[in-house]
Amino acid sequence: MIKKIACLLLLCFAFVQLNAQELNARVQVLAPQVSNLNKSSIEALQKTIRDFLNNNKFTTESYQPQERIDCNFIITINNWDGGSGYVADAQIQSSRPVFNSSYNSTMINTTDKNFDFSYNDGSTIDYSEQNYVSNISALLTYYAYTIIGLDKDSFSNLGGTAYFKKAKNIINLAQTSSNAGWKAADGLRNRFWFNENVLNPSFVELRKFIYEYHKNGLDQLTDNNKGLSKIVAALPALEQMDKQKLGSIFPNVYFASKADEVTNILSKLNPQEKIKAYNMLTEIDPANIGKYEGLKKN
Structure with a gap:
C-alpha cells in the first residue's frame, strides 16, 4: 500500500x-x-x-x-x-x-x-x-x-517565430476593441509595431544576432572567453539592417535593454578591438552612444 x-x-x-x-x-x-x-x-x-x-x-x-x-x-x-x-x-x-x-x-x-x-x-x-x-x-x-x-x-x-505569430493573432483579435496600442494608427511605439518589427524580414539579422549573442556568446563566456569572439563576429551582420529602420521600436527597445550589458561584456577586449566594436555599435545603435563610450576607455 x-x-x-x-x-x-x-x-x-x-x-x-x-x-x-x-x-x-x-x-x-x-x-x-x-x-x-x-x-x-x-x-x-x-x-x-x-x-x-x-x-x-x-x-x-x-x-x-x-x-x-x-x-x-x-x-x-x-x-x-x-x-x-x-x-x-x-x-x-x-x-x-x-x-x-x-x-x-x-x-x-x-x-x-x-x-x-x-x-x-x-x-x-x-x-x-x-x-x-x-x-x-x-x-x-x-x-x-x-x-x-x-x-x-x-x-x-x-x-x-511561432510565438510572435501567436502574439500577432492576439493583435488581430483586439482590432475590434477601442483600446489604444493594437493598431498601426495608434502611434509608432506600440504593441502593433513591435510585433510587426519582429516578424518583418528587415529585422531578421537582429533576431539572428539575439541567438548568436546569447547562445554562442554569453553562454560560452566561461569557456576561456570563447564566446567573446563570437559576439564580435556577429556584430557586422547588424550593419546590414536598413539604417532608416534603426529608429523602429524593436531595435530601439532591444538595444536600450542590452547596451549596458554589451558594453560591460565587450570591455574585456583589447583596446584595438574595443574601438572597432565601439565604431560598429554606435553606427548600429546611435541612440545609446553614451553607453558605448565605456569601450573607448583603456
Whole structure:
C-alpha cells in the first residue's frame, strides 16, 4: 500500500513537472496617485494578474520548473473611474539565465503607456487564443507570447517565430476593441509595431544576432572567453539592417535593454578591438552612444 502511494505521488510530481507553465512572473500593481482605490483591491488585482500569467500554459511544450522564464510586470494605475475602468501603464521585463553562471541577461525591458483595462473586483481573467475576451486578457497574453518568443530566439535561431505569430493573432483579435496600442494608427511605439518589427524580414539579422549573442556568446563566456569572439563576429551582420529602420521600436527597445550589458561584456577586449566594436555599435545603435563610450576607455 505504501509503495502504491509513493508511486502515485511520484507520478503526480512527474505530471506537474512535465506540464509546468512557461512563466515565472512577479507582478506589482501600484496606484500612487489614486487615493480612492483601496489597498485590498490593488492586492487582489495583483494576485489575479500574477495567477493568470503563472497558471496558464501558453505553449504545448514541456517546461521544467527551473526552465520557467523570469519576468516582471510593474503596473501603475494612473486613474480609476470608481467602477471597472482603469487607466494604467506597465513596465515589462524578462530575462534568461546565462549558462554556467549566476547571471541573468535581460531580454526585454519596455514600458507600455496604453495598459488600460476593465476589471471587476473578485472576477477572474479568462484566457483564449481564439477570441477577444477582454483587454487585460489580451494584454497579458500578448506579452506572454512576446516574452516566450524572445526567450526562444535566444536559444535557437529564429526560434520564437511561432510565438510572435501567436502574439500577432492576439493583435488581430483586439482590432475590434477601442483600446489604444493594437493598431498601426495608434502611434509608432506600440504593441502593433513591435510585433510587426519582429516578424518583418528587415529585422531578421537582429533576431539572428539575439541567438548568436546569447547562445554562442554569453553562454560560452566561461569557456576561456570563447564566446567573446563570437559576439564580435556577429556584430557586422547588424550593419546590414536598413539604417532608416534603426529608429523602429524593436531595435530601439532591444538595444536600450542590452547596451549596458554589451558594453560591460565587450570591455574585456583589447583596446584595438574595443574601438572597432565601439565604431560598429554606435553606427548600429546611435541612440545609446553614451553607453558605448565605456569601450573607448583603456
